[in-house]
Every structure is written in structure tokens, then in C-alpha cells.
Amino acid sequence: xxxxxxxxxxxxxxxxNIQIGHGIVDRLGLMIKKExxxxxxxxxxxxxxxxxxxxSFVSLFKxxxxxxxxxxxxxxxxxxxxxxxxxxxxxLISLKAxxxxxxxxxxGGVVGDLAGFVSSIYLRGIPFLQVPTTLLAQVDSSIxxxxxxxxxxxxxxxxxxxxxxxxxxxxxFLLSLPExxxxxxxxxxxxxxxxxxxxxxxxxxxxxxxxxxxQPEVLHGVIEGAxxxxxxxxxxxxxxxxxxxxxxxxxxxxxxxxxxxxYDMSHGEAVAIGIATGLELSRRHxxxxxxxxxxxxxxxxxxxxxxTIPGHADTGALMEHMKRDKKRQGQRIxxxxxxxxxxxxxxxxxxxxxxxxxxxxxxx
Ligand code: GLY
Numbered sequence: 001x002x003x004x005x006x007x008x009x010x011x012x013x014x015x016x017n018i019q020i021g022h023g024i025v026d027r028l029g030l031m032i033k034k035e036x037x038x039x040x041x042x043x044x045x046x047x048x049x050x051x052x053x054x055x056s057f058v059s060l061f062k063x064x065x066x067x068x069x070x071x072x073x074x075x076x077x078x079x080x081x082x083x084x085x086x087x088x089x090x091x092l093i094s095l096k097a098x099x100x101x102x103x104x105x106x107x108g109g110v111v112g113d114l115a116g117f118v119s120s121i122y123l124r125g126i127p128f129l130q131v132p133t134t135l136l137a138q139v140d141s142s143i144x145x146x147x148x149x150x151x152x153x154x155x156x157x158x159x160x161x162x163x164x165x166x167x168x169x170x171x172x173f174l175l176s177l178p179e180x181x182x183x184x185x186x187x188x189x190x191x192x193x194x195x196x197x198x199x200x201x202x203x204x205x206x207x208x209x210x211x212x213x214x215q216p217e218v219l220h221g222v223i224e225g226a227x228x229x230x231x232x233x234x235x236x237x238x239x240x241x242x243x244x245x246x247x248x249x250x251x252x253x254x255x256x257x258x259x260x261x262x263y264d265m266s267h268g269e270a271v272a273i274g275i276a277t278g279l280e281l282s283r284r285h286x287x288x289x290x291x292x293x294x295x296x297x298x299x300x301x302x303x304x305x306x307x308t309i310p311g312h313a314d315t316g317a318l319m320e321h322m323k324r325d326k327k328r329q330g331q332r333i334x335x336x337x338x339x340x341x342x343x344x345x346x347x348x349x350x351x352x353x354x355x356x357x358x359x360x361x362x363x364x
Contacts, residue, residue: 001019002220004018004224018167019169025053025060025131028131038127040102044088049106057131071088082149088114088115102165103119105132108132109141112141113149116128121160132173136268139226145234156326171219187267189204189222195229204299248336251336252334255270257273272305278335281335288337
């Protein structure tokens, strides 16, 4: 098992550990009992994860005579809203949860975002732990404290930056992950490869066959590397006002594609296409060298992530979505682009004309 420290001491938040290993969930009860004592543990999960792991996870606590309850909501992004948050809060009140209660988010991104958000507002904040079960949650959403819910007007429009007390990543969960969920996480891994470049990008390129077959040792290295990169950005810019925004490579168009598809397109598919668009914009706007773009596209193809904008996507509607993006400043749409692999920057200076031409050029 390896540990990565997220150092936030001077930032007003507490530092915490990300612990990664294959099969660590079997020891989780003991680790949590020792490192995170609490009066009551409340596991928050969704119906899918509950069916797979719920009972055995609860037993980890019961076997140690730790007081534990489990709250379950229906799986899916449709649940990530204020109504679900309020129903969890009502359940916490019924359980007489207090500030000595520890919430445990067991699941993917929706579970982590919702459980973290509820933890941030219930009694003005109670502690929570992340136990991510999907690749996306393990490399991205469980780290860094972004929590929240969706509104009819858009995703993640209400929320808080509220850090967990610890993150426990068991790569064993990934062996049974459905292909579409796997793809969701791969797109974020490509993102880390392109913004970090150097050794991390080489690690991905050198281990493609083993990564595709989810070989545990390679998975461990790739996930640990992603967590270290993410932790580094969060330490420097917890509040997402500066360099942390580099982690949004591919997300400006990605969020627009997701919304325009009525969320039929998965986050990972949309982000992968957004990354491919970012590469083309980088080539045309800031002279990303052709060999860097080719290297990035080869990695994407090898991993099997999509990079073509659906031909039926309405460019005008995508532009409107991007103009409403929460990362915009005034009328300017902000993009993360690359000067070179490993050299990201944020710009609001891409002209509408160039953007429209690039989107049209990438339609399949
Ligand atoms: N998912 C990007 C971030 O946490 O900043």
C-alpha cells in the first residue's frame, strides 16, 4: 500500500492522506477505526454499488463492533440534485448524526460529490472519507474536495470545496468496472498525461497493453501517478483560481457535448473529444508542434477513447453551452490549451471563428 499526502495546512483546510493498494478494502475497517475514530459511521452509496459491495462493506465495521448505518440513493447522475441531498440530510437527522459522525462516500463520482456536499453543509460541516470505486473517482473526483449537486440549469452549479479527511483507493474495485465507466476514467488519465508530459506520459505509453487489460501493478502505478499530479495542483491552488484550472483540459467543450447530448454521452467520452479539440485548437492558436499533437492522438487511439465530434451535434448550441460554462469570464470562453506536451495554459483568447471552424473540422 502506498500513501500520498495532500498538504493543505496553510490553506485553512486539513491535510490528508490518499492510500492506494490492491485489496486494501479488506483492512479498511481496522484502518478507519485507528485513523478516523467516530461516534457513528454513515456510509452513503448508490443502489448499484450497494448491490455489489454494500453488505460486505458494512460487515467491515460490524465485525469490529463499530456503530454503522448505510444510506442508499438510486444510481445515476439524475440523483445528483438538491432533493437527494435533502433526503440524505433528513436521514442523518433521524439517525441523530452529530459532529462526531463520520460520513463515508462509497462509490463513483456522483456518490462522492453528493456525500461530500452533504458533509459540507450538515451542521455546518461534519467529516467525511472517500472510498472511490470507479476509475474516474479514483484518479480525479475523490481528491481535492470539489463537492456539489446539479441544477436544471447545469451540472455542479451548487457546491463547495470541502476536503475529505482521507481517501482510500482499492484498485480491486476496478476489475469489475463496466467498459463505459472504465472509459470515463481513461479520458482523465489521458488528460494527466498531456498536462504533465515527461515521465508520466512515458509511463502510459510504455504500459498500454497492461493498462488496457487492467493489470493490477500497472493500474496501481498509473493511478498513483495521477493522484500525485492532482494532489500537487490542489496543494498549490485549492480554490481553483489558478493552476488547478489546467485539470480542466478538454472539459469546456466536454461539458457542452455532454449537456447537448442530454447526458447520453458519458463524461469520459465528452472529455476525450474535448481533449482532441483542445489539441487542434492548440495547434492552430498557439503552435503546438505537430509531433506533440500526433503523440497525443496516438495515445488516445491506443487507449480507444473517442476523438470525433458527432456529425449531428449542433455547433451553435455547443457555443451557447460554452458561453454559459461556469469557467467563463464575461463573454470570454476559457480553454486550457497546450504550448507543448506538459505545458498547459488557460486562455480566453480563442476567437469564435477559430472555435467554430475547429468544431466543424472535427465532426465525423
Ligand atoms: N476535476 C478537476 C478538479 O478537481 O479540479
